[in-house]
Amino acid sequence: MRASRLVSVLLLLQTRGRMTARQLADELEVSVRTIYRDVESLHEAGIPLYGDAGPAGGYQLLDGYRTRLTGLSADEAEAMFLAALPGPAAELGLGSVMAAAQLKVKASMPAELADRSGRIQQRFLLDAPGWYDDGDTSPYLPAVADAVWNQRRIRVLYRRWTAPTEVERTLAPYGIVLKTGKWYAVAESAGRVNTYRVNQILELTPLDGDAGRFDRPGDFDLPDYWSRQIAEFRTRLVQGEALIRLSPTGRRRLEEIMASDVVNAVNSTAEDDCEREGWVKATVPIESLTHAEGEFLKLGAGVEVLAPTALRERIAETAAGLARIYTGTQAVSASG
Known part of the structure; x- marks a missing residue:
């Protein structure tokens, strides 16, 4: 653990330049006293590291010194390839750069590490867009x-x-x-x-x-x-609350398509509905009436809005309009 921290101190100073003992301690989540001991150990190991006192002081490596202690552990190599997102990299114009970098890293790895990193790419995939949205495309x-x-x-x-x-x-x-x-x-x-x-x-x-x-x-x-x-x-989104009644199917559907704060609200406030067997009543946060209407309509007959009255009336009006449209369509079809 201490050897890994000493390497981290070196890499931090190499990449960021001058850093105070407090900054190093905060970055590595250790005490300032621990950093003092680590710096002393690096001095004893012959690392050209010096420090200045005062408000503008800090530790710094001598100009031109670069450590070669950049070997990756198995966990670090796996994390690097797991974090790589080829889709977004390609959208940024960096697809070929990422592929070349991964190839170089693999080529420099021991065979066992390269094999483990390859397995990561074949067994884990990070897909950023949601199910109902393919994400953005922009030429700019x-x-x-x-x-x-x-x-x-x-x-x-x-x-x-x-x-x-x-x-x-x-x-x-x-x-x-x-x-x-x-x-x-x-x-x-x-x-x-x-x-x-x-x-x-x-x-x-x-x-x-x-x-x-x-x-x-x-x-x-x-x-x-x-x-x-x-x-x-x-x-800013939460502008009020709604009291709703959910069927078992409506609740399952809500968990699939609604935002996490709505799902969490249902799970924390749901109570058995004494009027309808298997249904529950819950209080959930809502945005505007227009947004809430659209969201609840996605659940169809699996939800009933009990309050506020304005939202219930809007959904009732929309449902009545849909009934007129589909009843008329069926009548035309039957007469034809």
Whole structure:
């Protein structure tokens, strides 16, 4: 365990440059005192590592020193090939690069490790899009990825939900996120950082010269930003609650197609319905009445909305309209 941590200290300093004892301790989830002991051990082993005191201090490897301790363990090799997503890599224009990198890594591995990594690819597949959605396709995804990597601004014609639906924006893209098969660009525009669906970009022009160059803020953390966006999005979604009655079939269907917060709410609030054998009553969160109507209609006769009244009336009106359509169709068919 300690030998692995010493290698991790070396690799962190090699890839990130100067780091304080506190930063190393936080990264490796150990105490600062442990880092002091590890640094002393590295000194004794002849590693050219030095440290400076003070607020701007920290540990750093001598310029030009690079460790060769980069061998992969079996678990690390398997995790690397399990994490590789060939579909998204190809969409980013990196399919051939990933294939070449994996080939080189395999070629440098011992035979046993290469064989285990090959088995991972044959036995585990990560498929990002959902069952009812093939994900996004966008001809501009590689261009957005290039702008992210090279810190170049782009001018886009973007389609949004609110009027005017097509707007021009100059974006400084900080990162790209793939979620459930959909690509999002996190970018600054006019002093604000926002999230943009990549497949809603209708036109894209890279900006050249000094006008196109931007400096990505050093304190911007993409995973942290995305986590906060998800939390805020889920908070905004919930606008009320609905009391529903579910049949056994409706409950099974709900677990297949509804969001996890709805499924969790049913599981935590479900009570046997004394009026209908086998049915349950539950209270679930809902968004707008329009969204809730569409979601509950997916369950057909397996659900009955008891409250709020406005939602129940909307679904009743839609159901009556469907009955008129299908009753009329049957009548025409019979008369024909």
